[in-house]
Amino acid sequence: MPVAGSKSSAEARGAAKSPEPPVTRTRPSASKVAICRALGAAPARLVRQHLLEGLALWVLGGAAGTLLAWGATRAVRGRMVMGPMGLIEARMNIDTPLVRGKWASEFAYLPDWERFAEVAEWCEEHLKPILDALNKDLHHGFGEDFARSGDLTVLDIMEEGCDLITRVRGQIELANCPFTQQEQIVFYILSRLPRFRSAAFDARGNGQYLAERAAQKFGQARVEQVMLSDSFYLANMPRFKTALQDATLIDIPKDNQVRDDLRALKLIDGIPKLGKAKTQNGEGEKLQRHGDSAISLFLGHYAMKREVIPIEFQSSGHRVASSGRMAGYM
Numbered sequence: 001m002p003v004a005g006s007k008s009s010a011e012a013r014g015a016a017k018s019p020e021p022p023v024t025r026t027r028p029s030a031s032k033v034a035i036c037r038a039l040g041a042a043p044a045r046l047v048r049q050h051l052l053e054g055l056a057l058w059v060l061g062g063a064a065g066t067l068l069a070w071g072a073t074r075a076v077r078g079r080m081v082m083g084p085m086g087l088i089e090a091r092m093n094i095d096t097p098l099v100r101g102k103w104a105s106e107f108a109y110l111p112d113w114e115r116f117a118e119v120a121e122w123c124e125e126h127l128k129p130i131l132d133a134l135n136k137d138l139h140h141g142f143g144e145d146f147a148r149s150g151d152l153t154v155l156d157i158m159e160e161g162c163d164l165i166t167r168v169r170g171q172i173e174l175a176n177c178p179f180t181q182q183e184q185i186v187f188y189i190l191s192r193l194p195r196f197r198s199a200a201f202d203a204r205g206n207g208q209y210l211a212e213r214a215a216q217k218f219g220q221a222r223v224e225q226v227m228l229s230d231s232f233y234l235a236n237m238p239r240f241k242t243a244l245q246d247a248t249l250i251d252i253p254k255d256n257q258v259r260d261d262l263r264a265l266k267l268i269d270g271i272p273k274l275g276k277a278k279t280q281n282g283e284g285e286k287l288q289r290h291g292d293s294a295i296s297l298f299l300g301h302y303a304m305k306r307e308v309i310p311i312e313f314q315s316s317g318h319r320v321a322s323s324g325r326m327a328g329y330m
Helices: 010-014 028-038 043-076 085-090 105-109 112-126 127-134 181-191 207-218 231-244 256-263 292-304
Strands: 098-100 139-145 153-160 164-175 196-202 223-228 264-268 272-274
Touching: 010 292, 043 164, 085 256, 098 112, 105 112, 112 127, 112 181, 127 164, 139 181, 139 207, 139 292, 153 181, 153 292, 164 181, 164 292, 181 207, 196 207, 196 292, 207 223, 207 231, 223 292, 256 292
Parallel strands: 098 164, 139 196, 196 223
Antiparallel strands: 139 153, 153 164, 264 272
């Protein structure tokens, strides 16, 4: 029987327990330094060792990051830029005119008058209906990808609506068309575009001739002679891709070859551009292609987004040269 004033056995056992010591955590590096100091290591040596260890970790981390970035780049290299096939097809319209012209090799060596007459008739038959159907109150632009033989020259007529959506109003493909007749066709189109704002021409190689002639006739401010390069692709291709994604570029001709041209735009070494491989080999009725319509559409969209101020003017009529030496210049 417990006696008053005495502690119970449970309380006595609790009182007999000693208090637990506080838990202390020591960083491994601090423990290592303490041990080294106890063994007589000099402070300068310890500092040097820490610096070397930190440098080694920094080098290894940088190398690992570089390898990871290299692997990621290899993984995305060659990836399609324009997105899935369904996205491209959703921006296509079966009602958008697609005109394809092809000329025999002998056509280039016919007399000038005969070539010009034949192409003039071709323009009236195939291009005039497209141009007559354009809205006269809206701004229009033009994109061109050049080729003389092998690949195709492709021309795109662009229109900006009141809703700021760019629509393709016609696409023209020219196969094996002589230089002078390409100039004839381009001038026929540009001179009839209502509220013609701007044009962008592929000015690489032989295409520089046609781009320069267009700039001479319609003005350098209005016609840009584009030298396609990695820097140009990098600066302007993202905006073209965004226009397809958010449907501010629509009514591309609904055609499997045009679709495949757009799908040929790929990410190559971090640059969204067209590779060197052909997108279609010339076999039978098929013509050789190198993403031609993709570049034409790209340049047409670029032309519509250029900061160009239209100048309205009215011709004062034909002027007579004051000297026979200036005939043909005035």
